Amino acid sequence: MSYDKILLSTDQAEKILLKYFNIIGSATSLPGEIDFNFKINVNNKPLFILKVSRPDDKNTRLDFQQKLLEYLSVNNKTLIAPEIVKDNNGNSISKYIDNMGNERMVRLLTWVDGRVWSSIKPQLEDLRYSLGKHCGSLTSTLQNFNHPEAHFNFDWDIGQSLWTKEYIHLFNDAEEQIIISFQNKFERNKPNYDKLRKSIIHNDANDNNIIVNSDFVNPKVKALIDYGDAIHTQTINDVAVTCAYAIMDYHDPLDAVLPIISGYHSEFQLLEDELLHLYNAIGMRLIISLTKSAINKVKEPDNVYLLISEKPAWKLLKKWHAINDDFAYYSFRNACGFTAHPKEDDLKSWMRQQHFELPQLFPTINRNSIHHVDLSVSSNWIGHQNEFNDLDLFQFKIERLQQKYPDKIIAGGYLEPRSIYTTSSYDKIGNHGKESRSIHLGIDFWLPAQTPVHAFIDGEVVIAVNDAGDKEYGGLVIIKHNLKDFNFYTLYGHLTVKSATSHNIGDVIKKGEVVGKLGNYPENGNWAPHLHIQIMLSLLNYKNDFPGVAFHRQISVWKSICPDPNLLLKSNAFQNNSPIKNNNLITFRQKHLGKSLSLQYKTPLKIVRGSGQYLIDNFGRKYLDTVNNVAHVGHEHPAVVKTGQEQMAVLNTNTRYLHENINLLAKELLKTLPPELSVIHFVNSGSEANELAIRMVKANTDSQDIIASEVGYHGNSNACIDISSYKFDGKGGKGKPDHTHIIPLPDAFRGKYKGADSGKKYADEVQNRIDTIQDKGRKVGAFIIEPIISCGGQIELPEGFLEKAYQMIRNADGLCISDEVQTGCGRMGKTFWGFQLHNVVPDIVTIGKPIGNGHPLAAVACTQKVAEKFANGMEYFNTFGGNPVSCAIGTEVLRTVHQENLQKNALVVGEFLKSELKSLSKQFPIIGDVRGQGLFLGIELVDNATNPLPDETEYLVNRMKDYGFLMSSDGPEHNVLKIKPPLVFSKKNAEELLYYLSKILDEDFMTKCYDSV
């Protein structure tokens, strides 16, 4: 019968509702594979779902479904599920004769309110965990329920999935291969699979059947609906179905599936044997779905619902197929709290029992103890990236260490997080953005090239290859060892290619025989000669190599597959370099460090290394830094680091002696400033610079009346706080002092005066303050403002404002100070200093953060006149200001800005980013304003009445961190995202940032304020 003929209209549904249930409601059609489903609104509220069967449906299982729902409502009071509404005659199933005279079954169920899984963005780990937990609880409740109709032939039952073999011809060659590989495995494993425990399961937790609560911060699964596919089958199939649907559209489906399994297991304990079949069961469920679509495409080409899940299902199946099934199994086990590898404990206890000594491994090296070398991300010993990439230098350092410890073997590395691997083969895009393999799985022994390595127990060669080139090891040998009831493997990496490939696969190597000789660089894959030894419980189907470094997210699985080789050696020289949680640091900090220090992010980060535009945490995770305008030319810029180190080794003292460096830095600075600003004073921080500027004002004008902007920040000293409305008007502040005069924040978007022509109005506010000062019979000291007000929320001064304000101040004999602590040194792109954007020349310019690239260095530039009046006889002495180390660093920073064309980069990348952000604001109206210059931008988040959205801003900052982007927010309402990265930030970085920003802007928490309108 054609689909059109059996289709039911909403009109018919409403009539059925009235006739059988005496309910007046309005029906809306819902998608359904077999039944025709209608959502029933009564008084505009969804209250019921009406289900009408197909006439040709020989499904006699409706009684089973109804009994199942009844069973649930009696046996699990906390589990929400649809409830049965009986008809006028007290039946839970009514019979209806349609227009064609066919009998159709009608049921009415209560509507479960909430959001459908498919509409939820994002579906984070906690939500997936709650999905598993909910399904597990349902399965657990159903353990003692049975019904004769629950045993039937069903295409959607994974247990019966081999029917799909008949339809293999519907797929192309590549697809066919993937499908066959799952089918064959399923068939092979069927005897054991058939023995798994069985029970009645829901069997259809697809994304339209999962209802999520309406909590946007911490969403949880509330209910499962549609019990039409429930069946008695292997219980693990329910886990497989749940997983198969919930992990579509993830970069890394294995990572995505694990919280579901943990959640399931927390309510319904899965057995190890069941987990063994889970990977393939997930594949088979996808194959059922794809085969159904392929068949139905031919049968009912106009039924869109049938085709809906085909595309993502294919994408997922291909990715799932590429995952090693053993690794998946170990990961599932780990998610359930079993040892990831079933033999982990056995191997470890065997290793502990062995009496094994270093000379057995290296008989030609007569040393039996170890000196631990630290190659972790935070290691000062490995130093700068440029140092560890210099192979000769690295070799030299190892040799020096060896000379220092002649009786020891230099070694280390097990579970060490390293950031020394920089080729792209170590990177992937995971579910949390870019991830890099960083966790070292073996121990490295640093010994001379050609040192022979001997086998410590008998074994058979399974891999002996040249693993050089892009790969990790140079010459690589893997030996298999048979113990009583399991095998394990030993990996010997970084050998000479010749010695490694002298073995044939299958060769037996006896205890004490030579495995190979240590290779030299570059043949050995990387750095100085060393042996990488790694113990493995599985080869995971690797044929020519094996990972020696793993992703941190998978550390608990890998450490189970690859136990610590030191269990054999039993040396206590190895320090634990494996990354630890940061709780201890936080506790100490809270107790013993200044109580007003704050920490960023809900889960604070421990950053241990910087590199260019990246910061790297103690787990080796790299974050793109969009915040740090202090690391102006890039974190740990090699030239800057080198200059600082070199000068520090020679001399650092105060400015009472002649030295080139202070003059050189002054000259570099003067080159960038207009000729009027020709005197430089060096200090150590932005606060000190502004503090000195205030002293200059007092000396010059005999006044301490200073005009500043609302929400301005100028430093942490007493005098600076007194002119910083951001502080004295903020938390803990005591309001403005008498000598400070605040103008409204000159914000043309949401300020007192709006629009492009607001410059004059804000300038008039300056005049107002001048008048107030003069009305009190006092003189105007100065006007201080940043060219773009950073703490104010990246507020660009409106056109014409600064020029007019400066004129007014000068007319009143006051001084004009431009605070360039944030904006200076090329960041603006178009100009080197922010004031230059406004066609003015200040009397004093204060310079801070960027000039030292992280080193405490700041400066005050002023006119000859200001400088002369300040030098009134009282010496200005500053212990550290202008010292040779700081000045060498500052000079190198300014040179680097020029040499690397970083001002131009700020302009090009900044303008690209700004214009793309503006385009994004059309797609996401939550972006109310995009502003700023060069690489000093702000994104203001507002609702459609321009109210600030601080919670959404904080959410965005934290979510961006999840994806590996460091961002910060500011502004009086904390609703402005600031973008002010190191100037080496590239267009590609900007593109990555935009990609993830748009992803998160589309998440429910961000869109809710617009959706609800």
Ligand SMILES: Cc1ncc(COP(=O)(O)O)c(C=O)c1O
């Ligand atoms: C505009 C402005 N001026 C001055 C300062 C004070 O600089 P420092 O923290 O180096 O003392 C800051 C610091 O954030 C600032 O943003």
